[in-house]
Amino acid sequence: MELLGDVVAWFDDRANWRGSSGLVHLLGEHVSLSLWAMLIACAVALPIGLTLGHLRRGEVVAVNIANIGRAVPSFAVLVFALQVMSIGREPALVALVLLAIPLVLTNAYVGVAGVADDQREAARGMGMTGWQLLRRVELPSSIPLVMAGIRTAAVQVVATATLGALVGAGGLGLLILRGLRTRDHVEVFAAALVVALLALVAEVLLGVAQRLLTPRGIRGDAARGGDPAI
Amino acid sequence: MLFAEQWMDWSWVADHDDLILRRLREHVELTAAAVAIGIVVATPLVLVSRRWRAAYSVVLTVTGVLYTIPSLALFALLLPWTGLTRTTALIALVGYTLLILVRNAVTGLAAVPAEVREAARGMGYTSRRSLIAVELPLALPAIIAGIRLAVVTTVGLLTVASLIGHGGLGHLILDGLNRRFPTPLVVGSVLSVTLAVIADVLLLQMQRRLAPWQGGR
Numbered sequence: 500m501e502l503l504g505d506v507v508a509w510f511d512d513r514a515n516w517r518g519s520s521g522l523v524h525l526l527g528e529h530v531s532l533s534l535w536a537m538l539i540a541c542a543v544a545l546p547i548g549l550t551l552g553h554l555r556r557g558e559v560v561a562v563n564i565a566n567i568g569r570a571v572p573s574f575a576v577l578v579f580a581l582q583v584m585s586i587g588r589e590p591a592l593v594a595l596v597l598l599a600i601p602l603v604l605t606n607a608y609v610g611v612a613g614v615a616d617d618q619r620e621a622a623r624g625m626g627m628t629g630w631q632l633l634r635r636v637e638l639p640s641s642i643p644l645v646m647a648g649i650r651t652a653a654v655q656v657v658a659t660a661t662l663g664a665l666v667g668a669g670g671l672g673l674l675i676l677r678g679l680r681t682r683d684h685v686e687v688f689a690a691a692l693v694v695a696l697l698a699l700v701a702e703v704l705l706g707v708a709q710r711l712l713t714p715r716g717i718r719g720d721a722a723r724g725g726d727p728a729i
Numbered sequence: 730m731l732f733a734e735q736w737m738d739w740s741w742v743a744d745h746d747d748l749i750l751r752r753l754r755e756h757v758e759l760t761a762a763a764v765a766i767g768i769v770v771a772t773p774l775v776l777v778s779r780r781w782r783a784a785y786s787v788v789l790t791v792t793g794v795l796y797t798i799p800s801l802a803l804f805a806l807l808l809p810w811t812g813l814t815r816t817t818a819l820i821a822l823v824g825y826t827l828l829i830l831v832r833n834a835v836t837g838l839a840a841v842p843a844e845v846r847e848a849a850r851g852m853g854y855t856s857r858r859s860l861i862a863v864e865l866p867l868a869l870p871a872i873i874a875g876i877r878l879a880v881v882t883t884v885g886l887l888t889v890a891s892l893i894g895h896g897g898l899g900h901l902i903l904d905g906l907n908r909r910f911p912t913p914l915v916v917g918s919v920l921s922v923t924l925a926v927i928a929d930v931l932l933l934q935m936q937r938r939l940a941p942w943q944g945g946r
Contacts, residue, residue, distance in 0.1 A: 502809045512737065534790050568885050569878075570925040572885040574899060575918035578906045582736075658799030662889065665906060679892065691805035695798040702797050 505685040506692070515689075516540060522693065525684070529670035529697065531594045532588065535596035540652065543596070544603035545645075552611025553633045561608035566599055568601035573659045581666045591660065591668030599652040606648025610641030639714045646709035650702070658703045661694050671697070738912040745913075749901065753920055756897025758936030759890075760883045760928070763819055767879060772840040774827070775834045785835060794827035800825070800889045808893070818890040825886060826879040833878070837871025838864055866940060873936040877929050889916070898924075 509515055517523045543571070551557045582591035614637045622636045638645075664672035674690030696697055710718070742749065775793075778785035798806075803821040811817040841864045848857040865872075891899030898917040905914025 525897075570881055570885065570922050572888040572899070572902070572918065572921055574885075574888045574891075575914070577922065578914050579918070581906065582909070582911050648930050654797055658797075658802075661799045661801045672801060675801055676892070679771050679805070687805045687808060691802035694802040695806065698797050698799055698802075699794060 502684065502688065506689050508712070509689045515548065515686075520677075521669075522674075525669060525671050525673055526693070526697070527538045528668070529660050529663075529672075529694075530562070531593060531656070532595065532660065532663055532668060532670055533653070533660045533701075535658050536592055536599060537649070538567075538652050540591070540596045540599035540603055540656075541649065544600045545607055548604040548607025549611055549633065549638070549645075552608040552613075553629070553637060555612050561612075562605060563582050564601040565605035568598070571600045573655070574662060575661070577662055577666055588663075588668045589665035589680035590666045591670075594666075595659060595663075599656050602655070603648045606651075607641070607645050607646065610644030610648075611637045613644070614640050640717060643712050646705070646712055650705035650709055653705055654698055654702050657698050658694075691711040734768070736911045736915050741910075742916060748919070749916060752898050752917070753901055753924070756884070756887060756924060759815070759818060759895065759897055760880060760924075761885055762881050763887075764826055764876065764879050765824035766819065767830055768876070770823060771827055771834065772833050775838070776934075777915045778831065778835050781934075789828070790832055792824075792831055795824040796828040799884050801892060804890060804893045814893045815895045816875075817893055818887070818895040821892070822883050822886060824850045826883060829879045829882065830875045832922070833875025834868065834872045837875075840871065840894055843866045849892030863898040869940045870936055873932055873939075877932045881925045881934065884921060884928065888921060911928045 515523075517526065548561060551561050564707050573594060577591065577594040580593045582598075584590040584593065611633070618640065619632060620635060622632045625634065658670075661672035661675065663670045664676050671690055671694045675687050675694070678685075678687035678690060767817030774788050779789050795803075800821060803824065804817055807817045811820065829848055845863060845867065846859060849863045850856075855865065887897050888899030888902055890896035891903045896903070896920045901913040901920075905911055905917065
């Protein structure tokens with residue numbers, strides 16, 4: 500277990516935390532890249548998914564887009580983005596947004612379209628307009644699924660942001676790729692540990708958010724299950 | 730046409746057909762191996778999970794954590810033990826299949842109606858025979874749905890393994906990245922997506938043949 504000692508020593512070395520290729524800076528880049536990608540993806544996918552679900556239109560597209568997205572390797576999307584953009588944050592951002600949109604959209608659609616007919620009819624019978632129906636009935640009941648989509652997408656975005664370093668977007672993948680190139684097993688291992696932890700933290704935090712946002716009346720059943728998109 | 734020419738240099742494809750075929754074969758082999766080993770590893774996990782609820786939550790947590798770890802990081806974490814070998818790629822890919830395979834199989838088996846199980850028992854079936862002859866066929870669509878997901882996911886993830894030297898078609902994508910030459914990128918991506926779709930369709934047909942009474946989605 501000589502390696503583990505070296506890894507501990509690596510984390511203990513302050514030089515590895517500071518500077519433009521230090522852990523703090525790279526972690527910041529990684530998180531900010533992931534956050535922006537998720538914000539843009541949600542801004543695009545949520546309105547479309549929720550509207551289509553509310554109107555119950557476009558089921559074929561809305562449901563299958565996630566399946567299509569899964570078959571396309573995000574690694575390939577990333578490299579494609581680099582072909583049409585210059586090195587830096589943009590190609591990574593575009594690839595991550597494209598990765599996240601299908602997952603968010605499909606789950607938003609399925610969540611809203613899956614609200615029971617009698618629930619909708621009851622709301623209509625109470626005189627709710629379409630907008631009120633969406634806001635007060637469909638949205639609250641579909642939160643577990645909508646959040647599950649966001650959570651699955653976020654975890655995949657954090658994971659794929661690791662590859663962002665390949666196109667010059669920085670992030671924690673930089674240390675892994677650099678370590679691979681220089682055969683520095685200790686650096687590779689230490690960076691991989693941080694990346695793995697970050698993904699797990701994202702998963703757990705969003706799981707908690709999902710539970711907290713779910714209206715009390717429907718907690719327990721759907722809230723636990725999580726990602727139907729996977 | 731100009732656009733197409735920019736992205737696709739057919740003469741490169743003609744000159745490198747050997748390389749492309751080799752990468753394609755490697756991709757198919759590694760995917761098949763990863764999913765096959767995944768099924769072998771998942772089977773005892775499913776059996777244990779079916780019997781003990783507590784075991785199921787442990788299995789779900791462990792495979793869930795594995796599933797969450799980014800692929801590049803998982804490859805990197807294995808390097809000190811298995812180095813830049815095929816084994817590293819395979820272990821990581823098998824790890825990713827487990828959550829999907831186990832969850833689908835357990836859910837499928839749990840969905841078998843209790844009356845059916847009781848009927849089998851009433852006819853004198855042992856629990857093992859009931860599992861093999863009654864419950865397994867009924868859960869087959871869910872199990873195969875899991876295998877389909879595992880295959881499609883593995884085909885995509887495998888491209889990342891090119892960074893540790895065993896990524897099949899991913900090497901073409903990486904080549905496109907390193908030389909900023911789009912042709913191998915296009916070839917690698919299109920073949921990878923095609924492979925995923927073909928595997929998915931074949932497995933769906935297999936499911937329809939094995940469980941014709943279910944129709945299959």
